[in-house]
Amino acid sequence: MTAKITKTDEEWQQQLDSEQYRITRRAGTEPAHSGIYVNHDNQGRYHCVCCNQEIFSSQNKFQSGCGWPSFSAQTEHGVVTHHQDQSLGIDRTEVRCKQCDAHLGHVFDDGPAPTGLRYCINSVALTFNAAE
Secondary structure (H helix, E strand, O other), X not given: OOOOOOOOHHHHHHHOOHHHHHHHHHOOOOOOOOOOOOOOOOOEEEEEOOOOOEEEEHHHEEOOOOOOOEEOOOOOXXXXXXXXXXXXXXXXXXXXXXXXXXXXXXXEXXXXXXXXXXXXXXXXXXXXXXXX
């Protein structure tokens, strides 16, 4: 993993479109079932839209029915950080890119074996690179 990326709000606003900025830099969320990767089943890797850090693989993607792309594991342990989130009055665990601190979504403990995790991620926070 490369060094931590730090930019000003103005720099992020220049790099990202308004929806990407709202979700990744302001911890927003896209409407359920609206993201381009919800039903995406191509083989490849999903990267952080802000810094291009590889976050998830299609091998760990599954249909959870939650309305957002779901993954059972990170491509490499430690590429995301977990943070307590009580913004909706309930306990949730926010997921951020470790390299640039972008908000990606949340992780829940109701996923498939062997991890038991469901990373529920905003499509807007990701880019996709097809397998070669």
